[in-house]
Amino acid sequence: xxxxxxxxxxxxxxxxxxxxxxxxxxxxxxxxxxxxxxxxxxxxxxxxxxxxxxxxxxxxxxxxxxxxxxxxxxxxxxxxxxxxxxxxxxxxxxxxxxxxxxxxxxxxxxxxxxxxxxxxxxxxxxxxxxxxxxxxxxxxxxxxxxxxxxxxxxxxxxxxxxxxxxxxxxxxxxxxxxxxxxxxxxxxxxxxxxxxxxxxxxxxxxxxxxxxxxxxxxxxxxxxxxxxxxxxxxxxxxxxxxxxxxxxxxxx
Amino acid sequence: xxxxxxxxxxxxxxxxxxxxxxxxxxxxxxxxxxxxxxxxxxxxxxxxxxxxxxxxxxxxxxxxxxxxxxxxxxxxxxxxxxxxxxxxxxxxxxxxxxxxxxxxxxxxxxxxxxxxxxxxxxxxxxxxxxxxxxxxxxxxxxxxxxxxxxxxxxxxxxxxxxxxxxxxxxxxxxxxxxxxxxxxxxxxxxxxxxxxxxxxxxxxxxxxxxxxxxxxxxxxxxxxxxxxxxxxxxxxxxxxxxxxxxxxxxxxxxxxxxxxxxxxxxxxxxxxxxxxxxxxxxxxxxxxxxxxxxx
Numbered sequence: 231x232x233x234x235x236x237x238x239x240x241x242x243x244x245x246x247x248x249x250x251x252x253x254x255x256x257x258x259x260x261x262x263x264x265x266x267x268x269x270x271x272x273x274x275x276x277x278x279x280x281x282x283x284x285x286x287x288x289x290x291x292x293x294x295x296x297x298x299x300x301x302x303x304x305x306x307x308x309x310x311x312x313x314x315x316x317x318x319x320x321x322x323x324x325x326x327x328x329x330x331x332x333x334x335x336x337x338x339x340x341x342x343x344x345x346x347x348x349x350x351x352x353x354x355x356x357x358x359x360x361x362x363x364x365x366x367x368x369x370x371x372x373x374x375x376x377x378x379x380x381x382x383x384x385x386x387x388x389x390x391x392x393x394x395x396x397x398x399x400x401x402x403x404x405x406x407x408x409x410x411x412x413x414x415x416x417x418x419x420x421x422x423x424x425x426x427x428x429x430x431x432x433x434x435x436x437x438x439x440x441x442x443x444x445x446x447x448x449x450x451x452x453x454x455x456x457x458x459x460x461x462x463x464x465x466x467x468x469x470x471x472x473x474x475x476x477x478x479x480x481x482x
Numbered sequence: 483x484x485x486x487x488x489x490x491x492x493x494x495x496x497x498x499x500x501x502x503x504x505x506x507x508x509x510x511x512x513x514x515x516x517x518x519x520x521x522x523x524x525x526x527x528x529x530x531x532x533x534x535x536x537x538x539x540x541x542x543x544x545x546x547x548x549x550x551x552x553x554x555x556x557x558x559x560x561x562x563x564x565x566x567x568x569x570x571x572x573x574x575x576x577x578x579x580x581x582x583x584x585x586x587x588x589x590x591x592x593x594x595x596x597x598x599x600x601x602x603x604x605x606x607x608x609x610x611x612x613x614x615x616x617x618x619x620x621x622x623x624x625x626x627x628x629x630x631x632x633x634x635x636x637x638x639x640x641x642x643x644x645x646x647x648x649x650x651x652x653x654x655x656x657x658x659x660x661x662x663x664x665x666x667x668x669x670x671x672x673x674x675x676x677x678x679x680x681x682x683x684x685x686x687x688x689x690x691x692x693x694x695x696x697x698x699x700x701x702x703x704x705x706x707x708x709x710x711x712x713x714x715x716x717x718x719x720x721x722x723x724x725x726x727x728x729x730x731x732x733x734x735x736x737x738x739x740x741x742x743x744x745x746x747x748x749x750x751x752x753x754x755x756x757x758x759x760x761x762x763x764x765x766x767x768x769x770x771x772x773x774x775x776x777x
Contacts, residue, residue, distance in 0.1 A: 239488065239489075244484070245484060246488060247488070248488060293493070293613070295493060295494065295495055295496070296493030296494035296495065296613055296614075297494060297612070297613055298613060313495065316493055318488065318489055318493065319489070321489045321613075359720075360719070360720035360726075362719050362720060362726075362730055363717075363718055363719055363720055382612055382613055384608065384609040384616065385641065385643065387613070388609060388615055388616050388641075389608075389616070389641035390641075391641065391643075394643075395643070408717070409717050410717065411717050411718035411720075411721070413717070426643070428643050428644050428645040428649075429641075429642075429643035429644075429645070430643060430644070431598065431602050431608070431643050431644050431648075432595050432598045432599050432602070432644075433599050433602050433603055433608075433609060433612075434599050435609070435612035435613070438612055439612065447595075448706070448740065448741070452595055452706045452710075453709075453710055453714050456655075456706065456707060456710035456711075456714065456715070457710075457715065459652045459655065459707075460710075460715065463649065463652040464652070464655065
């Protein structure tokens with residue numbers, strides 16, 4: 231058991247401060263345990279959001295020493311023994327109270343995406359999806375919607391891009407729909423204009439922060455950008471589409 | 483205190499600046515060296531004094547479109563694609579054939595999805611590292627440094643992503659087509675390096691020039707655009723036998739290399755520079771090539 235120093239953001243979306251706490255940390259504790267201990271012993275009114283404590287619900291996203299992380303998956307022994315642990319809410323979203331953020335902007339982005347649209351023919355018959363087709367889109371389903379990627383994305387975080395870019399989470403969802411063998415909707419124009427794929431400059435922070443290790447940049451954003459190039463910027467592909475009448479590059 | 487002043491500050495206390503600094507130094511070193519090497523226009527070929535089939539050719543100068551045979555350390559005129567150096571290109575610095583070809587590998591690397599990350603972070607500092615404020619302009623929130631070890635920077639310029647002028651990044655697939663051609667050219671150079679005046683043999687230069695196209699191939703064939711064009715653009719691999727067997731296998735192979743794209747990007751960059759250094763030093767007579775030809 232060792233006493234450690236913490237600074238936790240206390241306040242709302244307008245004003246707040248980093249309040250100092252001391253807490254005894256024992257072996258095996260994660261940051262969420264510390265927050266709970268401080269909440270129980272020193273600050274009963276400290277607001278924090280959590281649910282599964284197993285890295286699967288995505289509720290306890292906060293920033294620990296300036297890095298977006300899941301509080302339940304950050305072990306205290308990963309942090310330097312002598313450093314003061316600074317816990318702040320997600321920077322990219324409004325603060326509801328203390329370290330709880332209002333992530334509802336993300337739900338609005340989700341609603342803008344054309345839903346899964348299988349053809350009538352495919353829904354009437356038993357569509358058999360082979361494993362190799364499943365593999366590519368399945369790992370996008372590991373997303374726990376913790377919004378760490380959305381928070382980490384510098385377009386949203388630092389460059390006020392919320393009205394221009396849907397963010398990595400929704401690029402991932404768009405990719406999972408676009409690459410689905412049964413899906414027939416065409417979202418490429420939306421990917422470029424409505425969801426703003428051009429705003430991403432591939433700095434890969436979303437991939438680095440993802441607790442589920444989804445290859446967001448390589449498997450979702452770049453493939454979508456390449457499909458946008460097919461459609462709008464590659465003259466050979468454009469000519470090919472004109473000659474052979476393919477309206478959607480990705481339709482098989 | 484205003485929430486914005488606390489959360490806008492750079493709270494990361496770790497050494498986040500090491501990675502962009504190393505990238506900056508690495509890329510800058512390569513750019514400076516390659517510009518200098520291209521400027522020279524001499525000492526880019528070695529064949530131990532003979533002029534027959536074979537020899538070591540620096541990858542910076544391959545293929546030798548034009549040659550100025552009056553310069554030291556250049557191959558004989560037979561090795562040139564289009565003959566001796568033309569009058570209309572006399573304005574090029576050093577009359578160096580490297581200027582005529584470096585635009586192709588340069589454009590491939592410049593528009594590469596890995597290098598974009600590298601130089602956006604290291605050069606344009608937008609962002610310099612994850613969860614670190616873009617550094618543009620001067621610190622503008624000095625008053626908010628109240629909790630110790632916190633610096634405040636404001637992003638000054640308007641960010642527009644890869645739109646506007648940066649739409650040119652979309653030429654990457656065309657740059658890749660040329661990069662693939664260069665793999666074959668450099669592989670032929672590696673083949674030539676096994677010969678000296680028509681005699682089969684092996685030297686340290688052979689080894690270096692053979693590894694070069696292998697590393698470049700691992701980098702080029704792991705390209706994101708190639709991964710898309712070779713099968714990533716499809717939604718269903720199992721819908722036809724061809725897509726099932728050929729397309730999916732190709733896509734998987736490119737994906738394997740693509741997962742190591744950063745590694746091969748650096749290895750191939752360093753190795754291509756090393757190859758030029760080696761051929762140059764041997765050609766200048768500063769070091770001797772260890773080989774089986776006894777020269």
